[in-house]
Amino acid sequence: MSLTTKAVLGAIWSISASVGGRALGLVGTLILTRFLAPAEYGVVSVAIVIVTTVDVLSSPGFGQYLVAHPKAGPEVAFHAAFFHILVGWLLLVVLLGAQGMLVTLFQMPDLVLYLPVVVAAVALERIGYIPTRVLARDMRFDVLGLRSVASEVTYAVLAVLLAWRGWGAAAVMWAFVARKVVEVVIGVGAVELRDWMAPTKLSLETTKGMLDFGLPMTGANVLHYISHRGDNLLIAGMFGPAAVGQYNFAYNIADIPATHIGEH
Template identity: 25%
Template sequence: MKPPVPASEIGRAAFRGSFSTLSWQVSRIILNFVSVIAMARLLSPEDIGIIAMVLAVTGLGDLVRDFGLSMAAVQAKTISDAERTNLFWANVAISLALFAALLVLAPHLAVVFSDVRLTQVLWLCSSVILFNGACAQFKADLNRNLRFGILGLVEAGSQAIGLCLGILVAYLTGSYMALVVMLLATAISELAMAASFASWRPGAPDLKVSITRFAKFGAGLAGTQLLAYLAKRGDNVVLGYGWGAAAVGLYDRAYSLVMAPVTQILVPLTRVAVPLLGQLRDDDDLLLASLKKVQLCTAICASSAYGLIGGTAGTVIPWLLGESWTDTSIIVQAMVFGGVFRTFAQVPYWIFIVKGRTGSQFLFHLFAQPFIISAIIIGAIWGGFGIALSLSVSYLLVWLAQMAWVQKVTGVKVGEITLCGFICFIVFFIPMYIIPVAVIRVFGDGFFAISIASEILYFILAATFWPASRSVLGEVVAVAFKRNKQGKEQA
């Protein structure tokens, strides 16, 4: 077992881990971007909408099968091989039960959505839950041992394999089954790679070894994640029921461009933050200092990126995806606001976990998530654009309420972090959103390159003259330079 990282080094270790993780996640975001473009060019909005509705169901099952046990294994102070083995078999057993349940429910869900094609697709996609269930503890082992680079390689590599096979099948058949192939290939290759890199192998389950402490932690976390998932992916269900597969397809492409990168960045960042910040659970000052550094870097990047995406969506999306996807650009322009505040909301999530207050977190979501679901239902009256706009407003309000709640129940003073989020939104997001819209509106699409150049210039000026951003981005450059120097020395 590795010795704990010294408390004085936690902030720097968390920052280095975050940088390493973000570096790998850039490749995943690029792969996701390629996937969105390629599949939009090769498939119709209706084809993509069918898979999106199925994933709203199987994604829920994939969340339940984990039951918070992987994160419980990561954050635990100690864990034996016998406990790890029992956690593995618990994940497998839950996955098998969910797989069987979805096989039975598939025909009935097809009736609800009035589309018989959903039955076969749901049967195939539900098998992904089995592979992910078997993979969970292998990835938790890599995470617990702080092997973030290997974990990034596993996830990005499996995603690349799935994408290549999916594009090939889409090109050859032009069928939505290409997306099914992509999902299955990704899950299978991820399991194979994670198992090969992990330092542990499961044996036979030992009924004498209890995993109750992990289940108690996981139950609160799983409940929170379940409610959050219903709020995040209930949009596809509501939209599919009221507007059909084509509307879901248009909305899903917007979601894949705006919200999917949030998950691809924040999930691995959580893997970095939880084991490192968990060592500071009893020192609020050091915990807060570390959180400020990581959150500031994330907030600057998220605010700038979403401002750029929202401001250029009207020009870029029809050009990238094709004229049949023009309505997606309007949805993106409304959704980017919510993407920023969803990113900000990760900090209180980390504090709840590190402080072991997943029960309090679940209690908050019992009230917050029904509010978001209500916003989705109301917004659905106006279709995908209405849902995107209502979600953005609700994410802002929920973030503010969550920051207040986490301070009340944990005692961690998060006022400065909240203020930092607003400053990043004002300094980076709003100008980066407005600049390309204004340039293109006044001078036309021919000046698109000038609008991008103006954005880059503004970002450099803003990042340079704001002392906080200058400090944290300077550390990013220092870490990158150090890693590059070490790579050359090893070579």
């Protein structure tokens, strides 16, 4: 199979898997509106946006480097995994220490109920990120598609089930955790450990090359994420959890065509 054919088939599979998974996610979001008050959904969504913002800020483009350099060996993948995990975990620890400040800033005391759990889920995801870049580099789009669908199905089903059982905003939090666990299990399980986590002596030259490539992309990724989710924090700070909850419900529904079809 030619490279062009693999790329086209991969794009078709990725779009189909993403749209299929998000279609179920859309149904789940609509059902959640029957069980969760906007203020409940607003607080947990703010917690998730805060943590994922730190996640994006602490991602120096090493994953993109792997995809763009298909001939890079396992030693480069180890560098990417090591620094991606280390930098991310350090900033997540700093975030945990800033919980009090965030509660004061957003006037949401319940943030402390959700931030530690969401941080733990994203910390786990940091481990599973580099294997997904290895999969993308090797054009194993079937696995990436399965990962996308399975994680979305898990999130939608569990969020609705727990909300129906009366868990409130914790339903969204634990569904988020379950989604990350599924993503990590499938991604890590599909890649040989020696392909990305074989211990290698760290090289300044390799690290510098990856940073030179990745840091400009990090800036672009941060700006993209802020344009995509930064308004949630602005609305939360100005109007409170109920307003951001309503906004988030509406935004998630409206954003599906642009994010999961237009951006592929």
